[in-house]
Amino acid sequence: MPYNLLKGKRGLIFGALNDKSIAWKVAERAREEGAELVLTNTPVSIRMGNIDELAQRCGAVVIPADATSVEDLENLVTKGMEHLGGKFDFVLHSIGMSPNVRKGRTYDDLDYDYYHKTVDISAISFHKVIQTCRKFDAIEEWGSVVALTYIAAQRTLYGYNDMADAKAMLESIARSFGYIYGREKNIRINTVSQSPTPTTAGSGVMGLENLMDFAERMSPLGNATAAECADYIITLFSDLTRKVTMQNLYHDGGYSSMGMSMQAMHIYNEGLEYRDVKNDKSRRRNK
Numbered sequence: 049m050p051y052n053l054l055k056g057k058r059g060l061i062f063g064a065l066n067d068k069s070i071a072w073k074v075a076e077r078a079r080e081e082g083a084e085l086v087l088t089n090t091p092v093s094i095r096m097g098n099i100d101e102l103a104q105r106c107g108a109v110v111i112p113a114d115a116t117s118v119e120d121l122e123n124l125v126t127k128g129m130e131h132l133g134g135k136f137d138f139v140l141h142s143i144g145m146s147p148n149v150r151k152g153r154t155y156d157d158l159d160y161d162y163y164h165k166t167v168d169i170s171a172i173s174f175h176k177v178i179q180t181c182r183k184f185d186a187i188e189e190w191g192s193v194v195a196l197t198y199i200a201a202q203r204t205l206y207g208y209n210d211m212a213d214a215k216a217m218l219e220s221i222a223r224s225f226g227y228i229y230g231r232e233k234n235i236r237i238n239t240v241s242q243s244p245t246p247t248t249a250g251s252g253v254m255g256l257e258n259l260m261d262f263a264e265r266m267s268p269l270g271n272a273t274a275a276e277c278a279d280y281i282i283t284l285f286s287d288l289t290r291k292v293t294m295q296n297l298y299h300d301g302g303y304s305s306m307g308m309s310m311q312a313m314h315i316y317n318e319g320l321e322y323r324d325v326k327n328d329k330s331r332r333r334n335k
């Protein structure tokens with residue numbers, strides 16, 4: 049249900065690839081709440097995905113940009129403001145990619161060129177986006193910047209690989225630039241740490257389905273969907289959260305505060321019983 053929370057606001061949204069993308073859901077909700085939008089993605093993702101369909105639905109323009117290229121970002125920010133007729137009130141960074149994950153390189157066998165790419169795409173691009181916006185004074189006073197992250201920045205989750213390092217850096221950039229931009233222009237910068245979600249980037253994470261099942265059992269409120277994530281991000285873009293900045297905000301159904309849940313323990317116990325029965329049978333066979 050729309051509340052007109054973003055009426056009259058202008059937004060820049062990175063990372064809508066297809067209708068599974070978190071950024072896609074955010075764009076739809078932002079539009080519903082009255083925002084005018086500029087959408088962006090890399091030229092390849094624009095070709096491979098269907099961002100044009102989203103743009104049509106949202107009455108938005110699509111300006112291609114590789115978020116690792118400052119030149120592209122400068123073009124995006126200036127053209128975006130021109131198109132909207134003013135500065136942005138909010139910016140969403142919803143970008144992540146690890147060539148090491150894609151190529152199946154494990155954390156103890158990283159390719160260092162890939163590692164640089166992971167960090168450049170998934171973390172440094174956030175710095176580049178904010179620095180470019182600041183250079184062109186592209187964000188309104190009391191504007192809001194949000195990037196998406198994952199709990200693997202704080203806790204080790206088997207298989208998340210070098211993306212964990214990138215997310216830790218991304219969250220740090222939110223704090224470091226949050227201080228500067230807050231001091232100067234009252235602009236807030238936060239990261240939202242989302243539950244595992246079945247998207248294109250999400251499916252690159254090793255064993256996503258089982259990880260989602262585990263997180264679902266561990267979270268008292270269950271996993272948060274992409275649509276629910278969009279709802280939460282809308283509040284962060286709205287004027288209702290003007291004094292929230294430099295935070296890593298968990299949107300994960302309570303997962304981040306859990307150690308062990310009844311449901312997860314139940315499955316673990318079943319696994320142990322299954323193992324004991326199997327061992328017992330093989331012991332009897334070997335007698």
Ligand SMILES: NC(=O)c1ccc[n+]([C@@H]2O[C@H](COP(=O)([O-])OP(=O)(O)OC[C@H]3O[C@@H](n4cnc5c(N)ncnc54)[C@H](O)[C@@H]3O)[C@@H](O)[C@H]2O)c1
Pocket residue numbers: 062063064065066068069070071089090093113114115116141142143144145169196197198241242243244245246247248249250251
């Ligand atoms: N899916 C999950 O389980 C999950 C959980 C927590 C956080 N996140 C984060 O959410 C964000 C969005 O991912 P998603 O799950 O919606 O998947 P997605 O695949 O739909 O989105 C990732 C986007 O990053 C874009 N991208 C990649 N390289 C880029 C570059 N150089 N320049 C500009 N854009 C580039 C892709 O084109 C794509 O649109 C990512 O930061 C991801 O790490 C995802």
